[in-house]
Amino acid sequence: MKQRLKQAIENLKQLSVNTAEELEQLRIQYLGKKGLMNELFAQFKSVPNEEKKEMGAMLNELKTAIQNKIESLKEIIENKNEAKILFMGTPDIARDCLAQLIEDGWNIIGAFTREDKPVGRKQIMTAPPVKELALQHNIPVYQPNSVRTGEALEIIND
Numbered sequence: 001m002k003q004r005l006k007q008a009i010e011n012l013k014q015l016s017v018n019t020a021e022e023l024e025q026l027r028i029q030y031l032g033k034k035g036l037m038n039e040l041f042a043q044f045k046s047v048p049n050e051e052k053k054e055m056g057a058m059l060n061e062l063k064t065a066i067q068n069k070i071e072s073l074k075e076i077i078e079n080k081n082e083a084k085i086l087f088m089g090t091p092d093i094a095r096d097c098l099a100q101l102i103e104d105g106w107n108i109i110g111a112f113t114r115e116d117k118p119v120g121r122k123q124i125m126t127a128p129p130v131k132e133l134a135l136q137h138n139i140p141v142y143q144p145n146s147v148r149t150g151e152a153l154e155i156i157n158d
Contacts, residue, residue, distance in 0.1 A: 040062070085101060085106050089113060094130050
């Protein structure tokens with residue numbers, strides 16, 4: 001049981017969620033009627049008396065850690081919903097960053113990227129990777145000549 005408690009504490013440090021639904025599932029998994037804590041408290045009854053003090057302290061530490069982790073994850077989710085991100089980038093690596101923000105559930109209100117440009121021998125107009133991804137996720141795309149222009153600054157200020 002001691003090893004299981006230590007493992008649960010370690011696993012807790014690595015937990016993350018992206019949505020309120022995932023957070024609720026996590027809460028149920030750890031604190032629900034059939035959750036880990038109830039299972040551990042049931043096992044606690046069979047712990048020898050000389051180990052009960054140490055095991056009880058570890059159980060309480062785990063329960064407190066779970067409650068704190070759930071609270072901190074809840075705050076993160078709430079902040080994600082309130083934040084507004086105006087993404088700026090063009091190359092493939094910027095596309096990867098935007099993809100991660102989308103996957104993590106951040107509120108992206110627009111994406112700035114360079115204008116489409118001709119590519120290759122046939123000079124085919126090609127959109128930057130950030131534009132392609134943003135359009136796939138219905139994120140407004142802005143392609144000013146320069147972000148220092150009045151047009152770009154108006155968009156940013158809005």
